[in-house]
Each structure stands twice: as structure tokens, then as C-alpha cells.
Amino acid sequence: MAALAVIGIVGAFLWSLGPGSKAAQVTVPNVANQSAQDAQNALQDLGFRVQSQPKPSDDVASGNVIASIPVAGTRADEGTTVTLDVSTGPQEVEVPTLTGMSQAQAAQALNAIGLQVDPTVSTAASTQDQLDKVVAQKPEAGSNVALDGTVKITLGSGPEQIRIPNVVGQTLDVAQPNIEGAGFKVQVENIDSGKPKGEVVSTDPTGGSAAAKGATVKIRVSNGNMVTMPNLNNQSVSQALDSLRRAGWTGSSSQLVQHPEATLETDQVGKVVTQAQPAGSEISKTSTISVGIGQLGIPR
Numbered sequence: 001m002a003a004l005a006v007i008g009i010v011g012a013f014l015w016s017l018g019p020g021s022k023a024a025q026v027t028v029p030n031v032a033n034q035s036a037q038d039a040q041n042a043l044q045d046l047g048f049r050v051q052s053q054p055k056p057s058d059d060v061a062s063g064n065v066i067a068s069i070p071v072a073g074t075r076a077d078e079g080t081t082v083t084l085d086v087s088t089g090p091q092e093v094e095v096p097t098l099t100g101m102s103q104a105q106a107a108q109a110l111n112a113i114g115l116q117v118d119p120t121v122s123t124a125a126s127t128q129d130q131l132d133k134v135v136a137q138k139p140e141a142g143s144n145v146a147l148d149g150t151v152k153i154t155l156g157s158g159p160e161q162i163r164i165p166n167v168v169g170q171t172l173d174v175a176q177p178n179i180e181g182a183g184f185k186v187q188v189e190n191i192d193s194g195k196p197k198g199e200v201v202s203t204d205p206t207g208g209s210a211a212a213k214g215a216t217v218k219i220r221v222s223n224g225n226m227v228t229m230p231n232l233n234n235q236s237v238s239q240a241l242d243s244l245r246r247a248g249w250t251g252s253s254s255q256l257v258q259h260p261e262a263t264l265e266t267d268q269v270g271k272v273v274t275q276a277q278p279a280g281s282e283i284s285k286t287s288t289i290s291v292g293i294g295q296l297g298i299p300r
Contacts, residue, residue: 023077030072031065036086039065047078056091058146063087090146097141098134098153106134106153115145118152126156128212159212166207167200172221175200185216190223194248194282197224231279232272232291240272240291250285261292261299268294 026046031039040050060066066085070076093113098106107117126135136154139145162183167175172188179186193201204218205211227248232240241253261273274292277283 023079025075025077028068028070028072028074028076028082031084032067032072033060033064035064036084039068039084043068043082048076049079049081050084051081052084052086054088055085056089056147057087058090060087062089092144092146095137095139095141095143095145095151098137098151099141100130101134102132103134103153103155106137106151110151114147116148116150118150120152122152122154123157124154125160125213126158128158130156131158132156159214161210162213163210164203164205164207164217166203167219168202168207170200171198172200172219173198175219179203179217179219183213184211185214187216187218189218189220191220192226192282192284193220193222193224194226194228195222195224197222225285226282227285229275229277229279229281229283229289232275233279234268235272236270237272237291237293244289248285249283249287249289251287251289255286255288257288257290258293259290260295260297262297263294263299264296265294266296269296270294 024047026048028048029042029046031042034042036052040052043050055066057066064087066087068085069083070080076082093115095115096109096113098109101109103117103121110116122136124135126133133156134153135156138152145151160183164184165178165182167178170178176186176188191201193199195201199222200219201222202220204220211217230243230247232243235243237256237258241256244251244256263269263273271294272291273294276290277287283289
């Protein structure tokens with residue numbers, strides 16, 4: 001009988017170890033916000049197998065555990081595989097190239113991938129073609145930023161406007177470096193003028209106005225072939241010739257064309273009473289000049 005009892009005890013023990021026996025159950029611990037390595041060690045110490053899968057998170061630091069499957073607090077058999085969701089940090093997207101787009105186009109391109117234009121939009125000098133177009137962006141194209149992030153853009157404001165120096169009265173060799181030094185190109189035009197040869201008569205645009213940096217400024221330079229017509233009224237022919245010579249006129253005496261002009265004023269007889277070119281006007285140094293010489297008679 002004693003032998004039979006021993007056999008029964010041994011049989012029962014062996015049956016408990018057989019295929020029908022249940023594994024011990026263990027509570028899955030809370031490993032959220034722990035590093036993936038620390039969480040793995042804790043779970044393996046409790047008899048669990050562990051596997052990890054990456055997952056973006058805005059709240060959990062990269063490399064830390066977001067959650068586990070089965071969830072913390074669940075009782076599971078020893079040897080059960082616990083899957084850890086490990087944070088890769090916030091979900092990121094690649095910033096597209098926005099250069100050359102309008103603000104509306106840039107916003108549309110960013111919104112399509114989950115980003116937004118920073119509400120603070122800057123401007124910077126640009127070419128005329130880049131006016132109101134994106135000329136710079138931050139972060140740069142190709143960078144990765146968190147989903148729902150913003151991208152700051154800079155729009156072109158067109159060419160920088162610069163004040164044109166006033167160079168009228170200067171000689172060309174002085175005026176041209178002044179204009180170029182201010183950031184402009186120079187186009188020289190020689191014109192008929194009573195100003196000394198080589199002196200700047202005018203500019204286009206005028207000095208003191210503003211123009212785009214790099215624009216062309218036309219400098220009009222006197223070729224010195226004009227003189228200012230003097231007032232010849234009440235002068236004799238010889239006096240009129242002297243006045244013209246002093247003004248710089250180089251025509252011959254035959255180019256002072258005279259025609260009679262009737263007058264009742266005896267003190268005007270033999271003197272200039274009219275002149276075709278008004279006093280103060282500019283005339284060529286060699287132009288023909290017409291004057292009316294008073295002679296006694298009834299004016300018509």
C-alpha cells in the first residue's frame with residue numbers, strides 16, 4: 001500500500017509538470033516615459049519577451065517609451081511578448097522649396113503637407129522680377145520640421161531705391177564717378193548748350209529724386225557750341241556785334257542780318273529795335289542772327 005501511495009504522489013507531480021499545466025501570470029508594469037533600454041530590462045526581469053516599434057510623439061522624448069501592448073496593469077503569462085511603442089519625437093515633414101512663389105502659393109504648398117507660413121512676413125530688396133515673391137525662407141528647403149510647424153518667408157520688395165546725386169554744373173569727369181559711386185549706371189548724352197564744354201547740363205532722372213539701385217542715369221553734357229543771346233535793344237550795329245562777341249558768338253558780321261524797322265522815335269534810328277532771337281535764349285555760336293534796325297517812318 002505504501003508503494004502505491006508513493007507512486008500516486010509522483011504521478012500527480014509529473015502530471016502538474018505536463019502539457020496541461022498553466023504558466024504563472026505577471027502584471028505588466030508601467031514603463032511609460034522610461035528609456036527603451038530600461039523598460040526592456042524591467043520587463044525581461046519579470047519573464048516577458050520584448051519587442052519595440054518606433055512611433056512619433058509630440059509629448060514623449062525621443063527614445064522613451066510611449067506605451068506598451070499589453071497595456072500597463074494587464075496580467076499576462078510569463079514569456080508573453082510585450083511590444084513597446086518607442087518615441088521618435090514629433091512627426092516631421094520635409095520643407096519644400098518656396099523661392100519664387102507668391103505668399104498665397106507658399107501658404108498653399110505648406111498647408112498641403114501640414115505646415116504653415118509664419119504670420120510675421122519679412123521683406124528684402126530684390127530684382128523687379130522678384131517683387132512680392134519669396135526670396136528667402138527659414139528653415140531652408142530640404143530641412144525637416146515638426147508637423148504643424150511654421151516656415152518664415154521673406155518677400156522681395158523690388159530694387160532698393162537710392163537718391164540720385166545732383167551733379168548739374170559739375171564736369172563729366174567728376175559727375176560720372178559720383179553717379180556710379182551711388183550705385184547707378186551712366187549714359188552720357190552730348191547736347192547743344194550755352195554751358196561750358198564738358199559741363200553737366202541736366203540728368204534724367206533729376207538729381208535728388210530716387211531710383212532703383214543699378215538703374216541707368218542719363219547725364220546730358222554740354223558740347224559748348226551754344227551761347228546765351230544777349231539783349232541788343234537800343235544798340236548800334238557795331239555795339240550789337242560787340243555784345244554778341246562777348247557772349248561767345250563766333251559768326252561773321254555778315255551773319256548779323258539787318259532789316260529796316262520803321263519808327264517815329266528819332267533816338268531809335270540806326271539802332272536795334274527788334275531781334276528775332278529773344279534775349280536769354282540759347283543760340284548756336286555760329287548761327288545767323290536777325291535784327292530790325294530803326295529808320296524814320298510810320299510803323300505798319
